[in-house]
Amino acid sequence: MDFVVTALDYLLGIPLFGWGTQVGFIYKGLLFLVALLILTAYILLADRKIWAAVQIRRGPNVVGPFGLLQSFADLLKFVFKEPVIPAGADKIVFLLAPFITALLSLSAWVVIPIDAGWALANINVGILYIFAISSLGVYGVIMGGWASNSKYPFLGALRSAAQMVSYEVSIGFVIITVLLCVGSLNLSDIVIAQREMGLATSLGVPWLTFLNWFWLPLFPMFVIFLISARAETNRPPFDLPEAESELVAGFMVEYSSTPYLLFMLGEYIAIIMMCAMTTILFLGGWTSPIDLPPFNWVPGAVWFLLKVCAVFFMFAMVKAFVPRYRYDQLMRIGWKTFLPLSLVSVIVLAFILQLTGWGWHGGVA
Amino acid sequence: MTLPLFFFYVFSTIAVISALMVISSRNPVHSVLFLILCFVNSAGIFMLAGAEFLALILIVVYVGAVAVLFLFVVMMLDVDFAGLRHGMLQYAPIGVIVGLILLVELLLVAGGFAIAPDIASSSVVPINPGIDNTRALGQVLYTRYVFVFQGAGAVLLVAMIGAIVLTLRHKQGVKRQDAGVQANRRVEDAMEVVKVKSGEGLRG
Numbered sequence: 001m002d003f004v005v006t007a008l009d010y011l012l013g014i015p016l017f018g019w020g021t022q023v024g025f026i027y028k029g030l031l032f033l034v035a036l037l038i039l040t041a042y043i044l045l046a047d048r049k050i051w052a053a054v055q056i057r058r059g060p061n062v063v064g065p066f067g068l069l070q071s072f073a074d075l076l077k078f079v080f081k082e083p084v085i086p087a088g089a090d091k092i093v094f095l096l097a098p099f100i101t102a103l104l105s106l107s108a109w110v111v112i113p114i115d116a117g118w119a120l121a122n123i124n125v126g127i128l129y130i131f132a133i134s135s136l137g138v139y140g141v142i143m144g145g146w147a148s149n150s151k152y153p154f155l156g157a158l159r160s161a162a163q164m165v166s167y168e169v170s171i172g173f174v175i176i177t178v179l180l181c182v183g184s185l186n187l188s189d190i191v192i193a194q195r196e197m198g199l200a201t202s203l204g205v206p207w208l209t210f211l212n213w214f215w216l217p218l219f220p221m222f223v224i225f226l227i228s229a230r231a232e233t234n235r236p237p238f239d240l241p242e243a244e245s246e247l248v249a250g251f252m253v254e255y256s257s258t259p260y261l262l263f264m265l266g267e268y269i270a271i272i273m274m275c276a277m278t279t280i281l282f283l284g285g286w287t288s289p290i291d292l293p294p295f296n297w298v299p300g301a302v303w304f305l306l307k308v309c310a311v312f313f314m315f316a317m318v319k320a321f322v323p324r325y326r327y328d329q330l331m332r333i334g335w336k337t338f339l340p341l342s343l344v345s346v347i348v349l350a351f352i353l354q355l356t357g358w359g360w361h362g363g364v365a
Numbered sequence: 366m367t368l369p370l371f372f373f374y375v376f377s378t379i380a381v382i383s384a385l386m387v388i389s390s391r392n393p394v395h396s397v398l399f400l401i402l403c404f405v406n407s408a409g410i411f412m413l414a415g416a417e418f419l420a421l422i423l424i425v426v427y428v429g430a431v432a433v434l435f436l437f438v439v440m441m442l443d444v445d446f447a448g449l450r451h452g453m454l455q456y457a458p459i460g461v462i463v464g465l466i467l468l469v470e471l472l473l474v475a476g477g478f479a480i481a482p483d484i485a486s487s488s489v490v491p492i493n494p495g496i497d498n499t500r501a502l503g504q505v506l507y508t509r510y511v512f513v514f515q516g517a518g519a520v521l522l523v524a525m526i527g528a529i530v531l532t533l534r535h536k537q538g539v540k541r542q543d544a545g546v547q548a549n550r551r552v553e554d555a556m557e558v559v560k561v562k563s564g565e566g567l568r569g
Contacts, residue, residue, distance in 0.1 A: 006367075090394075123417070124417065124499070125418055128418070128425070131421075132429065135424070135425050135430070136424065139401070142440075143398070146440050154440075158441075161433060161437065
């Protein structure tokens with residue numbers, strides 16, 4: 001029964017009462033989960049508010065001051081409604097799909113470093129883990145669309161699956177360009193590399209950290225990543241799976257109450273995840289933009305959150321003022337523009353790095 | 366029993382049960398979903414063996430891409446699966462032979478390790494235990510086996526081109542969008558401002 005003790009120590013250990021050797025994973029995980037869900041509630045509200053502001057509306061403003069409690073009211077509304085399962089649906093798969101979506105998008109957050117050493121699991125292949133988890137996200141959509149046993153959800157699911165699989169390829173190549181510069185798959189290493197090398201360091205002004213970040217040397221990749229991230233998370237202007245003018249609500253047509261809530265939750269958490277990925281890969285993660293006293297007094301977690309919110313603001317603005325793409329146009333920019341561009345830049349970048357010797361080399365050299 | 370051993374039993378039990386469900390469930394979509402479950406659990410076993418790179422690549426490639434295509438095909442083809450099941454006995458001997466060959470090969474590999482444990486250390490490229498396995502794989506693949514590796518890539522590329530050529534149809538008379546033409550279109554090319562006198566029309 002040795003393993004029970006080890007497992008209990010890892011999960012429930014409390015140094016406070018003298019039992020166990022480490023702070024239990026469950027406490028850290030629960031704290032992280034609650035913080036993430038509250039962040040999601042307000043990001044959702046911000047999304048609606050920004051959208052409303054662009055259209056000169058007020059947006060949600062009734063529940064709580066400035067509508068601050070709107071997301072929680074929506075949550076209660078969804079939970080207390082009756083879930084309707086279509087008669088011809090495959091019940092188990094139908095209910096499994098939203099769970100898988102929510103679970104996968106939550107589980108990707110385990111490896112995200114909020115601050116130096118603040119990742120729940122600081123694994124060596126962190127970025128590959130995130131890539132693997134987000135490539136599984138397509139199953140929630142396909143299963144939901146198929147199990148509904150209805151036309152619109154099925155068409156929506158097919159579109160969505162094709163879209164997510166195509167844009168994953170270009171996202172993969174963009175990630176590879178960053179990895180070539182860093183020489184490590186660890187997310188914390190990627191952030192540290194952006195603090196320690198780059199334009200500002202070579203110019204002799206290492207305190208101008210924001211010039212060090214990868215958005216500057218890898219600017220085309222940054223743009224491709226931002227656009228592909230929208231397609232990957234089915235956000236407007238690429239929200240074809242739920243294009244309400246053609247497919248009613250896409251793969252979610254037959255879903256109601258809590259299962260629908262789980263789909264929504266999974267989608268928004270995946271969006272925040274993409275914002276966090278942009279922050280880590282291109283915007284220096286938790287490092288402050290200028291490494292001088294008034295700025296570096298602010299804790300890294302605050303900088304991380306600010307950057308995530310700034311990237312999300314871009315997501316929300318794009319939703320508000322870019323019209324939806326047609327399906328063939330979406331596929332064209334995915335396969336004919338982004339894929340060749342990112343593939344060529346991987347090759348070119350590899351040559352440049354090899355010839356100039358630039359790069360962080362995993363912090364070894 | 367240690368914690369890794371416990372997890373090994375969890376992963377392998379689920380993997381074996383889901384592998385059985387793949388061939389025994391009646392609904393082909395359920396079969397593919399069980400196949401995915403099996404893949405994910407095998408990735409878990411890879412992870413326990415310390416091969417975290419292989420585990421995640423297994424998920425990215427097989428679960429994230431190949432199984433999605435399986436699911437696509439199974440969902441969209443209206444195959445008469447009852448009819449297929451009817452002729453199953455006919456194919457059983459071939460299946461049994463392939464299964465037996467696989468079993469013997471697996472026994473040979475496992476037996477090799479059991480009889481001579483030093484066989485792993487006698488490999489041509491000794492792996493430095495100090496570096497993580499992503500780096501170790503890269504150092505072997507891109508140095509010693511670079512031509513084999515690139516050759517495998519070329520074979521896959523040719524297969525892909527072949528598939529595209531087989532399915533490509535050039536339909537006549539289909540209007541296609543050319544983004545370059547659209548972007549280069551100017552007001553002068555598209556519109557003509559004409560002063561029309563009243564009562565005469567353009568030609569008049």
